[in-house]
Amino acid sequence: MHKSLKIYSVITSIGMLIVLMQGALVTKTGSGEGCGATWPLCFGEVIPTSPAIETIIEYSHRIVSGMLGFMIIILAIWTWRKIGHLKETKFMAIMAIFFIVFQGLLGAGAVVFGQSEAILALHFGISAISLATVVLLTVLVFEDGKSRVPAPKVTKRFRYFIYFVITYTYAVIYTGALVKHTNATLACSGFPLCNGMLFPGFIGPIGVHFLHRLAGISVFILLLVLLIIVIKHYRHEPTVFWGTIIAFIFVLGQVISGVAVIFTAAALVNAMFHALIISLLFSTLAYLTMIISRKPH
Template identity: 45%
Template structure:
């Protein structure tokens, strides 16, 4: 690939990744502001016209989200086909490109179905998780584009069995945590438990008495467990992987992100669903999931490197 065109590809990769992040945060904003029907039961048009004639806050949020999704979808297609053409020698590229397109289309269809016919809370909770998979695939494609320079050791990692299984386990478990968080949001359970860290601090050891309290406290417990798990993995990487920078710093960053996630979750309760705090909560889990998926990619590369020995 000619040098000047490679730099263009880098810019496309960065723009597409940021665009996917905007899609995720835009979807969270639609949910948190109850703007899902800002365009009525109309899709892809908005209240019967391609460009909305009457602009309200809900219309602006919903229509902007649809517009950004459409624009970024074009960028995703450009990035996928460009990497397929120029970086086909990298074995992960075709699979990640397929994931990016497939889950981007799937999340758009679920969003459209919600507008046209409505969906149950348990189905809607999947929407954010499906969008995350598409984001992670695009993010990994972007990182592969930057790895071509070979300025760090991402293609030479050797991960031992213990860390491999912890990486796979915590990544799969993170999806459960994400689903429980989305379920809290879509069932309207965010303030069912008004205290933190317990549902009611004046009754710290009492069990939840309502379904929504179980949903909310189940998410808090799941978040606590992933915090402890990633802390353990970070300590393990700190002790045994100082010679592999991408592993060493990757797990330090993962711990910082999960800690920020916990803090944001606490402030959601303390600030009574402050919108900025809620969006930061979505941002941190998005970045954490993307990073964990990258660690899975490194696990696969490690197995490949071991087989070559």
């Protein structure tokens, strides 16, 4: 059922991952001003002539982001028409369009009005939500037509704990984005100590970096607690069990990649991988949030 829509939704989800990685590449290589302060033109040209490498990186990100924006709008309309009878579809479709448009406006604003750290951090945070909405629409497409969809029976306390975990994780995304956009990635050398200190304080770039470390460790602890709860009480709910397992693998990978960023002097591959994993973690938590919010069978 919906074979073409399934293929299209998967391609769009993969495309969103590519856009996210391109954004991380733009940030890591300092290519945000690769087209000057003009948008949608690049140095006043439709296609830049004799572009520098920074211009190529920024311009290709603009092109791919624009294409994905139209693809997401098409996906939202298509899912609304084909699987609009599913409870979550219309909400996710509206959110997908809203956040991809908002993300584009933030990117354009950052170019035209200057590379504000707060705006750039918000841009990355919104991209994580955009990815999650597209992924959830894709999940809904694959769920349609099944006799039973995942609707696990969980306690109200567990449901609220999931809500807290995804909200806190989203806040941590912003601390990581601020680390990147305030050039604080290497402000703390070594791990677990920061410049040889257990507590370096919260002032300046060192404080931004150290705050993100604490926030990241807290997310790991929260996911570990969640995993223990699920193994103890919800092993009989396969979607909750495996969703939590996948989320914990992602948070473990996030911690490892974060430490690798420090010890490899923020090598490009490690930094981009770090940005990718946190977005995949957020999408996984968004899926868990969606299924536990359903009325149990």
